[in-house]
Structure formats: structure tokens, C-alpha cells
Amino acid sequence: MIIRKRTIGLILYLGLLFLPIYWMLNMSLRTNADIMGTFAWYPADPTIANYMKIFTDSSWYSGYINSIIYVTINTVISLLAALPAAYAFSRYRFIGDKHIFFWLLTNRMAPPAVFLLPFFQLYSTFNLIDTHIAVALAHCLFNVPLSVWILEGFMSGVPREIDETAFIDGYSFPRFFIRVFIPLIRAGIGVTAFFCFMFSWVELLLARTLTTTAAKPIAATMTRTVSATGLDWGLLAAAGILTIVPGALVIWFVRNHLAKGFALGRV
Amino acid sequence: MNKWDNNKAWFFILPVLVIVSFSAIIPLMTVVNYSVQDIFGPGQRLFVGVEWFKEVLLDGRLHEALWRQLAFSGLVLLIEMPLGIGIALMMPKKGWAASASLVILALPLLIPWNVIGTIWIIFTRPDIGLFGALVNSAGIAFDHTANAVDAWITLMLMEVWHWTPLVVLLAYAGLRAIPEAYYQAAKIDGASSWAIFRFIQLPKMRGVLTIALLLRFMDSFLIYAEPFVLTGGGPGNATTFLSIYLVKIAVGQFDLGPAAAFSLIYFLIILLFCWLFYQALQAVGTGEKS
Structure with a gap:
């Protein structure tokens, strides 16, 4: 009986978890007049007009493209920089290693609000405002440290004897790293990429500040659904649903490693 | 694990150092620079020493924002931790049901914060929202744009909805790491399910729960986008947390000096908690290996 009660409790919780998302989905399938006019549990007359508007209006869909571009650049930079660093932290003891490791963590926890103005000034100086690379670099502030931490966790799970054997077998370091080591931590790299993607995707404050038009993220585009007739809730909801889709698609592949990622590789 | 002593490993971390310096140290130096100067315009600046720090530390509105922030973070932990552990205990141990639950759980974590x-x-607007409409039709007036208490309730609901899954995920990972032999031994001793929880599951989850506790504390301490979109810090100042207040000073009023001094104090508070977090992580790491 205990098992049954637990299952009911869990289903109830997951249901409540899904309810706000369902409500947005419901809104996204109705016209604004319908939303304001009648209160309905489900769209009586579902329409995809809101989605069509987003897919055909370039000021809307370019927001998605911008977001995807800077998220991708950020993920690539973070991974490339973090791989050797994580290897160093997991295999070697060197002067200042613990302090650097801690300092990296403080950047993951730094309030983005603190960096808002300095970032704007810094990227203005380099003429990078409103470019994808600016947002990608700004997001490195928390994604590079995060990647180092997660990768270090996965790398420490690989026995050191593997490195030693490979070196005895005459592998040079770069060859060993690319041919032997990276395949061994494939799962770790996948999880790290996922987390870089995720934290860059959900961040808005920095992304919005560093862009004006050409590299504006979708999350910032969503703030301009106010028209002469008031807020267009249907359109807003449809844009919101579309921001959930990419995450929902990749989440399945990392479901068993999510906890490890959130605990910065320490579970 | 024994590590090799080798200072050449510094070359491996060089790329990270360069990137993070560019995005952390240079901006932070700018903040320090601002915090000790009064800037009137380009080229017109005056060194004012610790003037801004004094002003910020004595700012009544900042004190209010800090207390509000602490109350918010405290409430978040009080609700999310027990709820998260409870849900983790309900999760199926394996099979497709476990995978499906994990995926649904993780969904809120992947939604952009302003979304x-x-x-x-x-969801909560009185006219079109399911929650708002249901509560209002039950005869309770509810409007998070006008009433401070309602705004807080909505924010708490949102925060719990958004981040409890993180606690569940971590607690669940901790539970899965407990060997089956422990449960068998408890069964032979005839332990009640409360005793199993109190003396086996809870101690074994200590590490992951510490991580969850500190992560939740720090992330809720930095919260910006969600309350900004939902309430904009209002009604009045009822939901103006530290980050929102900081952005108001820095971008809204463009008071660079006080904003910079505020930033540094904010950052120091975070640094303190970071250090606690780091110690906890180290303890988790060594605990696993022994």
C-alpha cells in the first residue's frame, strides 16, 4: 500500500509541475481575443497562427538564431579551454592549484548584476557590443569554471594507470589525450556541453545588456509583445513554448548525469 | 588519489586563466575603480576614498533589500529541502518510470529565466491565469501586481516550482548510491521506514544535501530575472531583492560609485558562502574515497 501512496504522490507532484507549462501551451494555441474573452481549460478552437507569426517574421525567428549562435560559440570555447585545465586539476599537483580551483568556483557564483556595467564598458572598448561573440565570451564567466568542475569530476573517475600505460606504450601526450583519453570521458564531455548549453540558454541579464538588434536573444525579443491592443498573450506564450523545446529535446540523453552536473561533478 | 607533482601543469590551465581573466578580473577591477571615485562625465572624476562604501552601508533601502533577500533565501530553503527529499523518496528506483520522472523533473530547470x-x-493573472482565476473564484482576492503578500506568495510558488527539482535530482542521486545490503540489514533488524530514513538514508545523503543546500542558497541569493519579469520589484519595493536593487542603482539611476561599492560588498558576501561551499565539496570528495 505504501508503494501505491508514493506513486500517487509522485504523479500528483509531476502533474503540478507540468501544469504551468500546460497552461502556457494552452494559451499559445489560442488567439489573443479568445484568451481575453473566455476562460477555458483547453483550446476549444486550436490555432497555430501564433507559431506561424514567429516562424515567418524575421524579427522573431532571428532571436532564436541569435541565441543558438552564441550558445554554440560559448559551448565550444568553454569545452576547448576547460578540457586541458580539468586534466591538469585531476592529474597534477602544482603551485596554487587549490586556490585557482576555488577562484574558478567563485566566478560560477558571482552575481551577473555585478558584472553588468563593467562588461558593457569592456565590450564597448573592443567594439564588440551587439555581436554574438560578446555574449558568448560574457557567458564564459560562469560556463568555463562550470566546465572545469564537471570535467574534473568525470576525469578523476578514470584510473591514472591508463595514462601511465599509454605513456609507457610510447604515446605522445597530444595523441594520448585525443585518441585514448577523450573517448574515455565521452559521457562527461556530453554532459558538460549540455550544461554549458543550458546555462547560456537560460541567462538573460548579460545577453540582453550586450546586444541591441543584430545579436538580440529570443528571451529579450519576448519583451516586445506589447501592441496597441495591449499584450499579445498568445504570441508571448508561443514564443515561450519554443524556448523550452531545445532543452526538452536534449534532456533525455543526459537524464542519468543531471545530478552530477548540478553538483559540479561531485556526486 | 595521489597526483603527480608537476608545475608545468600551469600551461594546461593557461587558456582558462586567460578567458576567465578577461571576463572576471578586468571587469572586477573596473568595479573597484568606480567604487572609489565620483564620476561626473568623461575625464571628470574625483577620488573619494571609502565615501561610497559608507553611503552604501548606511543606506536604509539596501538594508531592507538585504533582509528581504535573507528572508526569501531562508524561506526557499525551508520549503525546497524537505519537499525535495520527500519527492526523491517517492521516485521509482529504476525502469522507464524513473527515466520519465527524471526528464519531467528537469524540464523547469531548462527554461530561460525570464520565460x-x-x-x-x-498562470497567476486573475483574468487569464488558471491559478489566479481559481483562487479568485474561491472567493479570495488575489492579485500579485497590487498586493505585496500575493506577490510574495507568487514568487515563492514560482521559485519552489522552478528549483525543487534540483534538490530532488541531487537527493535521488544520493539515494541511488546506497548499497542494497544496508536495506537488507535494516529489514532483518525489523527497522521501521522512519528508522531507515533517519539512520541510513539521511546520513548517506548528507554530502549531496549539503551541495543542494548551498547551491540553492546562493542561486536564490542572486535571483534577478524571475522577479524582474513577474513583479519588477514591486508592488512598491516589496520584492526588490539585492540584484534588482543593484541594477536599479547602476542602470536606472546610473550612480556608478554607489553601485560599484554595493557590488563589491555583495560579492564579498557571496565569496564567504562560496568558501563554505568549497569546504563542503571537498568534504564530499574525501568522504566518497574513504
């Missing part, structure tokens, strides 16, 4: 705010506006 979280949007979802909850749509």
Missing part, C-alpha cells in the same frame, strides 16, 4: 517569469504571469 519562467512569463509562465507564472500567465
